[in-house]
Amino acid sequence: MEKIIKFSNAATHFYFDSSIKQLSKIADKKSLVIITDENIFKAHTAKFKGCNVIALKPGEAYKVQATVDEVIDTLIKMEADRKTVLVGVGGGVITDLTGYIASVYMRGLRFGFVPTSILALVDASIGGKNGIDVDRYKNLVGVIRQPSFILHDISLLQSLPQSEWENGFAEIIKHACIKDAAMFRQLQKESITSYQEDSRKLSDLIRRNALIKTRVVQKDEFEKGERRLLNLGHTLGHALEKEYELMHGQAVAIGTTYACHISEKITGFAQTEDVVALLEQYHLPTYASFNKQKVFNSLKMDKKREQKEMNFVLLDKIGKGVVKAIPMKQLEKIISRL
Amino acid sequence: MEKIIKFSNAATHFYFDSSIKQLSKIADKKSLVIITDENIFKAHTAKFKGCNVIALKPGEAYKVQATVDEVIDTLIKMEADRKTVLVGVGGGVITDLTGYIASVYMRGLRFGFVPTSILALVDASIGGKNGIDVDRYKNLVGVIRQPSFILHDISLLQSLPQSEWENGFAEIIKHACIKDAAMFRQLQKESITSYQEDSRKLSDLIRRNALIKTRVVQKDEFEKGERRLLNLGHTLGHALEKEYELMHGQAVAIGTTYACHISEKITGFAQTEDVVALLEQYHLPTYASFNKQKVFNSLKMDKKREQKEMNFVLLDKIGKGVVKAIPMKQLEKIISRL
Numbered sequence: 001m002e003k004i005i006k007f008s009n010a011a012t013h014f015y016f017d018s019s020i021k022q023l024s025k026i027a028d029k030k031s032l033v034i035i036t037d038e039n040i041f042k043a044h045t046a047k048f049k050g051c052n053v054i055a056l057k058p059g060e061a062y063k064v065q066a067t068v069d070e071v072i073d074t075l076i077k078m079e080a081d082r083k084t085v086l087v088g089v090g091g092g093v094i095t096d097l098t099g100y101i102a103s104v105y106m107r108g109l110r111f112g113f114v115p116t117s118i119l120a121l122v123d124a125s126i127g128g129k130n131g132i133d134v135d136r137y138k139n140l141v142g143v144i145r146q147p148s149f150i151l152h153d154i155s156l157l158q159s160l161p162q163s164e165w166e167n168g169f170a171e172i173i174k175h176a177c178i179k180d181a182a183m184f185r186q187l188q189k190e191s192i193t194s195y196q197e198d199s200r201k202l203s204d205l206i207r208r209n210a211l212i213k214t215r216v217v218q219k220d221e222f223e224k225g226e227r228r229l230l231n232l233g234h235t236l237g238h239a240l241e242k243e244y245e246l247m248h249g250q251a252v253a254i255g256t257t258y259a260c261h262i263s264e265k266i267t268g269f270a271q272t273e274d275v276v277a278l279l280e281q282y283h284l285p286t287y288a289s290f291n292k293q294k295v296f297n298s299l300k301m302d303k304k305r306e307q308k309e310m311n312f313v314l315l316d317k318i319g320k321g322v323v324k325a326i327p328m329k330q331l332e333k334i335i336s337r338l
Numbered sequence: 339m340e341k342i343i344k345f346s347n348a349a350t351h352f353y354f355d356s357s358i359k360q361l362s363k364i365a366d367k368k369s370l371v372i373i374t375d376e377n378i379f380k381a382h383t384a385k386f387k388g389c390n391v392i393a394l395k396p397g398e399a400y401k402v403q404a405t406v407d408e409v410i411d412t413l414i415k416m417e418a419d420r421k422t423v424l425v426g427v428g429g430g431v432i433t434d435l436t437g438y439i440a441s442v443y444m445r446g447l448r449f450g451f452v453p454t455s456i457l458a459l460v461d462a463s464i465g466g467k468n469g470i471d472v473d474r475y476k477n478l479v480g481v482i483r484q485p486s487f488i489l490h491d492i493s494l495l496q497s498l499p500q501s502e503w504e505n506g507f508a509e510i511i512k513h514a515c516i517k518d519a520a521m522f523r524q525l526q527k528e529s530i531t532s533y534q535e536d537s538r539k540l541s542d543l544i545r546r547n548a549l550i551k552t553r554v555v556q557k558d559e560f561e562k563g564e565r566r567l568l569n570l571g572h573t574l575g576h577a578l579e580k581e582y583e584l585m586h587g588q589a590v591a592i593g594t595t596y597a598c599h600i601s602e603k604i605t606g607f608a609q610t611e612d613v614v615a616l617l618e619q620y621h622l623p624t625y626a627s628f629n630k631q632k633v634f635n636s637l638k639m640d641k642k643r644e645q646k647e648m649n650f651v652l653l654d655k656i657g658k659g660v661v662k663a664i665p666m667k668q669l670e671k672i673i674s675r676l
Contacts, residue, residue, distance in 0.1 A: 105479060143442055
């Protein structure tokens, strides 16, 4: 005898052009526990006054189970309960960790993000993917759960190093490539400096990108189709990131460059030069020499691999990404010839 | 500026009166990874022939992060990917662990359960709560995620020790108390032996209980109201379990007994003697002397505590449970006088 039982859902509240001071209006200050890293805490100490703060060591190396265990112990000591709201104030490492810890502590606390990097504002904070790395495998463990809120406070970008600006623009250019040809043209007319000098222009760009990502995720929360487009440049990018010392945005930029070349072969894409030129305009790397076999082996453990073939994101034209299943053997051949 | 974005869901397939052999019809055998414990594996080795099996050390002591880490390492070595289906074959410890690991590995694999104890059949396998213990805190970490399927194979109960039968009947009696007066009367006429001797009677009882729990969970997956009824006897029960060496069912039986007495004071419940007699008929403990202060302190960390008060499940009458918020101070007083 069989029986099917149905279940579940959630909503994210966006506060654009806001200020971290508004947190106390979102939840009772006593219920809030802020998770951030030591760099952000030092750069903005005054903004955290009167808050419960857990400041972690900065960097991807700490996006691991040991940090999760540590934070959980601290939450137990703080007597955090189901009314506690965790707020991740930081870049992607902090938002990934905060979302994951909030998703598993007492089977799920409310949580929100205040992203402090371009990358986190336009990408990492959105979409509910969270989690940790295991050994060499990025994001191998995690859950998909939407934050209750995302609050943008552009003033926090003042402490952001230049390399992190470039890092963030890799995802912005990716969004333009897969979804927004008009934004691609706008980016061609601007530069990192011109955005840094005009906070209105910058916050419009950030909001536009946050909404591109949000719309894609909303159509396909659990990544069965549309959402895979966001992986442009990431399949190869993640493999490169594992094997070489690269920032995420650099790896994605290189991955995007090669995805353009693979697209030429499979979809007939003809605008590789424009994409490469734009990446370079934003100080991002494009062509790189790498150990093809090593990188291919790394790909094999990618979460996007489905047994004998891999879903790879390609471009039809600028503004239109497509997902193609490429047999692993064909992919190995293409990569070896890049 | 504010914006609200909506998301999500899931379904559980029940296979009642089935056989573990049917697993190969649910998913390709190569994609299945069975998680079980060494006792079950030894007792039913032939049934696992040709399957990928991870056999864990048995017992609640292993329902911890270290076991999760270990299984994740094994899954990586097995090259488990998103098409892998994890199947927990075991009691509550195994189903809790399997559901949790499947929920976080690669941000979520499909998973199902083959419960091998009465407790797991009527309770632990149902409802999507899964997770692990942290230090002294039971189920402190976990997520709520529904299994894709639950398959009942009553033949697996042949290896179940007698104490585990009693353990399971504590939850069956709990269901009768909160939801089903007719089943309460049926239980009064039967015994563990009479169910053991009549597999039709037993499987009807198991299905009836699985459906009681399922209906309650379906109405309130994330435990905001109705689902709390299932905690009858559990608030005190969990505290007792932490402080003393008790099986879960024994702790729940004692917890239920005292919940009846607390109900007398708050709802005017008048059938404590009937409940106590039924628990004893199924060889379950009822009254126990315990350190009231120690148990109360343990309660304070219970997930059901919401700051200054605690949601406590009481009985109006047999077949009708109710949830009352009791201030922590009043609760401390009541417990000290039990």
